[in-house]
Amino acid sequence: MQPGAGDPSTPPGRPYAGPAEGTFRIRPLAPHPVDASPDASTPASANGLGAPTAGTLDAIAAARAASQYGSPAPDAASAAQYGYGAPDPQSAGLPVPTPQDPPPADSRPATLPELRIPGGRDAAVPMATPESVPTVDPRLAVALGRPVHGDSMAKRAGRSVRKLGSSAAQDVAEESRIGRELQQPVTTGRVIAVTSIRGGVGKTTVAALLARSFNHYRHDPVLALEADGALGTLPVRLGVESVRWSCADLADILTPAMQLTDVTGYLVPVTDGGWLLPASQGRLGAPLSMRTYRTVTLALRRYFAVTVVDCETLPGEVARTAMDTAHARIVVAPMTAEGVGGTRLVLDWLAHLPHSALATTVVALTANSPDMTLDLKTATAHLREAGVTVLPVPYDRHLAQGGPIQTALLGRATRQAAVALAAEAMERAVRVR
DSSP states (O other), rough: OOOTOOOOSSSSSSOOOOOOOOOOOOOOOOOOTTTSSSOOSSSTTTTTTOOOHHHHHHHHHHHHHHHSSSSSSOOOHHHHHTTSSOOOOOTTOOOOOOOOOOOOOOSSSOOOOBBTTSOBTTSSSSSOOOEESSSSSHHHHTTTTOOOOOOOHHHHHHHHHHTSSOHHHHHHHHHHHHHHHTOOSSSSEEEEEEEEESSSSHHHHHHHHHHHHHHHHOOSSSEEEETTTTTTHHHHHHTTOOOOOOOOHHHOOOTTTOEEEHTTTSSSOOOTSEEESSSSSSSOOOOOOHHHHHHHHHHHHHTOOOEEEOOOTTTHHHHHHHHHHOOOEEEEEESSSSHHHHHHHHHHHHHSSSSSSSSEEEEEOOOSSSSSOOOOHHHHHHHHHOEEEHHHHHHHHHHOOSSSSSSSSSOHHHHHHHHHHHHOOOOOOOTTO
C-alpha cells in the first residue's frame, strides 16, 4: 500500500522521494546575530545567542516535512497527531503552561539512622578512644629501687641445706594435688570476689596473687577485674605500665556478637599471662556503679574461665553485690584483734544471705609485719567458728616493698599460701552450678 492511500498510520502527501534508507543529511543552521531581528521562519532563541530552541526545532521539522512530501507542512495539530515534533502551544491554540518554581531544597541535615547499642550510645557516632595513662608517675618510677626477695639470704641458704637430706616426693605429691584442683574444668566462667572490711590490709595484693596463680596453672583465659574505683592499685601490682579502657567504657561497648579477640582488644595484657580490666584511669571520679559491674561481669564471664574481682571494701554497694553474686568469696583480714573481730561480723552477715554463702567463702589472714603479736591459732579458731576455711598469708618482704609483684621473688611460704588459697577458692567455685 502506498503512503497516503487510505492508510491512517501515514500522513497525507506524496510518496517518499528522499534519500535512500540508512542515509541522512545534516543541514547547517546559521546562528542569528544578537542584534538581528528574527523572521517568522527562524525564530530567535530566548537568550538572544542564536541557540536552537523549541520553536526553531519545530520550524526545522516543518521545512523538512515539506521538502520530503512536496506539500505544505502540516499544521501544529497534525504534527502533534503524527509525531512530527512538539507543537507550539500558542499556534496550536493550546493553553500555555506557566512555569512553576522548583521545589524548595530540604534544609534538614542528612543524618544516619539511629542505631543504638546497649548502654545508650548512638552507633552512628563513634566513641572516642581514651588516652593511655601511666599507672605510676614517671617521676616516681625511677625511685622504686631494686626489688628484694621475699626471703632473706639466710633463710634461703638454710632451706637449701635442708633439701639435701630430705625427700622431694612429698613436695611433688602436694604440688600435683594443688595443680589438679586449680585445673578443674568449668562449664561456665567462674567469678571469685576478693574484699575486706577496710583498706590497707592486702586485699589487692591477694587478688593479684590469685590472678597470677590461675594464670600459671590454667591454660584457658583468666581475667583480673578491678572493681575498686577509688584509686585502686591492681594494675600496679600486676606490673601493667599503662591503662586505657575502664569498666565504665567497656560497659557501653560490649555486645553479644563480640568474640574473644574483639574483647581482648579493650583489655590490658599481663606480662605473666592473663588480662586486666581496670576500674579507672588512676583519677578521682565517679565510683563504679552496681549496674556497670553487673553488665561487665555478666558479659565477660562467658569469655574467661576464671575472673578474679578486686572489689571495694565493705560495706560498699558494689562489694556487697559482688559478694552476693560471685561463685566464691575471699575475705582478707589483717592479723590484728580489731581486724579479726570486724571480719567475724562480715561472716555473720554472709550467713544471712538467701543462699549459703559461707560454704563458698575463704578467709585470708594476712600479716603486714614480721612482728605480729596476735596469736595465729586463737585468731584462726575464732574465725572458723563461723564455718569458713581460714588460710594465713605470711609476711613477705617483696610484697611489703610495693610495686609490681614478681613471682620469682616471692618467699617460698608466700607462694605456697597463694597457690593453696587459689585452690580452695576454685574448689568452692566449681560447686556452684
